[in-house]
Amino acid sequence: MSLVLRNVLSFCARRTALSGRLIAQRQAIPVRCYKKWVLPAYRSLYKRRLEQGPEPERHRSEWLNWNYNAEVYAFGQRVGEDLSEATLRTALTDRSYVEAENEKRKGLETEEEDEELSLDISHNEELSALGEKLCNNFVKGYLRSTYPNLPEEGVGAICDFLTGDEMLAYIGSHLGLKDIVLASEFPVPDSTLSKAFTAVIGAIDTDQGTERAQLFVHDFVLTQLIGKTLDSMWTISNPMGLLAGIVAKQGMAEPESRLLWETGSETVVAAYMVGIYCNKQLIGKAAGETVSIAEHMAAQNALQQFFNFGNDAAIHFDRHSLTVNAERNASIEDFVSQDKTQTLA
Amino acid sequence: MAQHRVQQWATFARMWWLYDARWQCPFQSAPVIIRHLQGLHKPIYHPLSDVGDHVVVINTEHIAMEGDLWRNWRHFHHTGYPGGFSATRVWKVHEADPTKVLHKQIYSTVKGNLLRRPIMARLHLYPDDNVPEDILKNITGQIRQLREVPKRLDEYTQDERDAFPRLFEWPADYVPNPGKKTVKS
Numbered sequence: 420m421s422l423v424l425r426n427v428l429s430f431c432a433r434r435t436a437l438s439g440r441l442i443a444q445r446q447a448i449p450v451r452c453y454k455k456w457v458l459p460a461y462r463s464l465y466k467r468r469l470e471q472g473p474e475p476e477r478h479r480s481e482w483l484n485w486n487y488n489a490e491v492y493a494f495g496q497r498v499g500e501d502l503s504e505a506t507l508r509t510a511l512t513d514r515s516y517v518e519a520e521n522e523k524r525k526g527l528e529t530e531e532e533d534e535e536l537s538l539d540i541s542h543n544e545e546l547s548a549l550g551e552k553l554c555n556n557f558v559k560g561y562l563r564s565t566y567p568n569l570p571e572e573g574v575g576a577i578c579d580f581l582t583g584d585e586m587l588a589y590i591g592s593h594l595g596l597k598d599i600v601l602a603s604e605f606p607v608p609d610s611t612l613s614k615a616f617t618a619v620i621g622a623i624d625t626d627q628g629t630e631r632a633q634l635f636v637h638d639f640v641l642t643q644l645i646g647k648t649l650d651s652m653w654t655i656s657n658p659m660g661l662l663a664g665i666v667a668k669q670g671m672a673e674p675e676s677r678l679l680w681e682t683g684s685e686t687v688v689a690a691y692m693v694g695i696y697c698n699k700q701l702i703g704k705a706a707g708e709t710v711s712i713a714e715h716m717a718a719q720n721a722l723q724q725f726f727n728f729g730n731d732a733a734i735h736f737d738r739h740s741l742t743v744n745a746e747r748n749a750s751i752e753d754f755v756s757q758d759k760t761q762t763l764a
Numbered sequence: 765m766a767q768h769r770v771q772q773w774a775t776f777a778r779m780w781w782l783y784d785a786r787w788q789c790p791f792q793s794a795p796v797i798i799r800h801l802q803g804l805h806k807p808i809y810h811p812l813s814d815v816g817d818h819v820v821v822i823n824t825e826h827i828a829m830e831g832d833l834w835r836n837w838r839h840f841h842h843t844g845y846p847g848g849f850s851a852t853r854v855w856k857v858h859e860a861d862p863t864k865v866l867h868k869q870i871y872s873t874v875k876g877n878l879l880r881r882p883i884m885a886r887l888h889l890y891p892d893d894n895v896p897e898d899i900l901k902n903i904t905g906q907i908r909q910l911r912e913v914p915k916r917l918d919e920y921t922q923d924e925r926d927a928f929p930r931l932f933e934w935p936a937d938y939v940p941n942p943g944k945k946t947v948k949s
Binding site: 648650651680681682683684685686688690692705706707708712713716719720723 | 766767768770771773774777778779780818898899901902904905
């Protein structure tokens with residue numbers, strides 16, 4: 420055994436013995452007094468923490484083990500698309516970042532007068548415009564082919580909901596865009612995130628083709644429809660009026676709302692269930708805290724059933740080819756009979 | 765998500781049930797009432813969640829007891845002090861408070877956990893059919909009686925009694941045999 424190894428071993432043995440003795444001592448000597456400073460000290464720390472306020476959100480790159488290249492590569496793998504690194508980097512670079520970097524570099528002095536210091540990287544404006552157009556067209560076309568009975572206004576409202584900044588930023592941040600988007604401000608605003616997300620769609624379109632991009636939109640954007648009701652995306656101000664107009668157009672009798680059941684009407688938690696009948700057929704029903712709320716909801720429910728908007732019909736995961744309908748669905752005016760159009764207001 | 769909100773509201777709405785205790789056995793009625801009070805009839809039931817309904821019981825002074833139970837069944841009480849035990853015959857308890865027998869029976873049948881008090885708060889007992897208007901307005905369901913209340917002979921009119929089919933007429937001078945009289949000691 421070498422001398423060095425022997426020394427190390429003996430040192431370790433001594434350390435173990437010493438720490439064992441320390442533990443034994445700590446167990447042997449009980450607490451001798453009540454430390455009066457502990458509670459005031461903790462109180463003071465707590466108060467200082469409250470005065471300081473919450474920690475400001477910091478970018479992940481402020482920690483030491485940040486590796487942007489690895490993160491970008493991981494994002495590409497996570498998305499599951501075969502994207503070139505240059506396209507991906509362009510898609511993740513916001514215009515504000517390029518402008519801010521150039522502004523910073525203007526102030527720097529160079530040894531040679533001619534040398535250009537401005538940053539030579541491209542931003543994602545073009546890819547974003549491409550992706551946004553593709554996303555909008557595909558979502559609308561897909562909704563039209565899935566819900567042929569839904570009026571064009573409803574298709575537009577659902578498309579706005581799905582492709583709005585808020586929703587795209589939500590999807591993008593859950594894919595991990597928040598950390599790897601290059602933008603001048605932090606926390607990254609929703610508009611920047613949504614732009615980066617549409618740019619990723621555009622990047623897939625340029626590198627992999629339109630069909631892959633459409634599948635990406637189908638998998639990540641359209642799946643947000645699951646569990647949503649029509650009224651959460653499309654606000655109809657007067658659903659009962661619209662229903663009456665639609666029913667009149669079909670040559671059916673006027674819709675009639677009836678109370679199916681109620682309970683605890685003298686309490687603060689009263690519940691009413693209203694059903695809407697047409698030609699003695701139940702066409703929609705919903706509950707509510709008051710009769711008027713229940714009737715409103717029942718009319719919306721009837722409309723949802725009439726437009727054939729069911730949650731189960733939203734997404735077909737086993738669908739191999741995506742059918743897209745470029746032709747517009749019928750407008751809401753076409754659904755309603757002429758003498759009832761004023762009720763829509 | 766307003767549709768989901770009202771769906772949730774309807775799911776957790778508490779129903780108000782009416783139960784007529786006339787000529788019903790309190791021992792057999794208690795489990796049926798408790799089923800509704802605890803919400804055991806609902807698909808969302810869980811023993812730790814308070815999802816039960818309200819039950820309004822009327823005519824509790826007309827409950828029926830089997831055999832000699834009015835005399836033999838006793839309610840026990842202990843004040844906590846030495847010699848503080850007392851036992852009262854149930855007919856005496858019923859005379860003092862006509863809702864007490866059913867209340868005690870239901871209370872003792874519910875499991876003794878933290879939910880027992882809220883469950884009992886949803887039980888509304890009335891000795892007769894005089895129920896306050898605001899309670900009556902809430903009621904929208906009825907629990908079926910365990911025993912059908914039979915119609916007494918004096919509730920039939922004379923015409924109905926005369927129209928009742930009979931195989932033969934008793935002779936005018938016939939005196940029916942009352943049988944052997946049994947005297948309980």
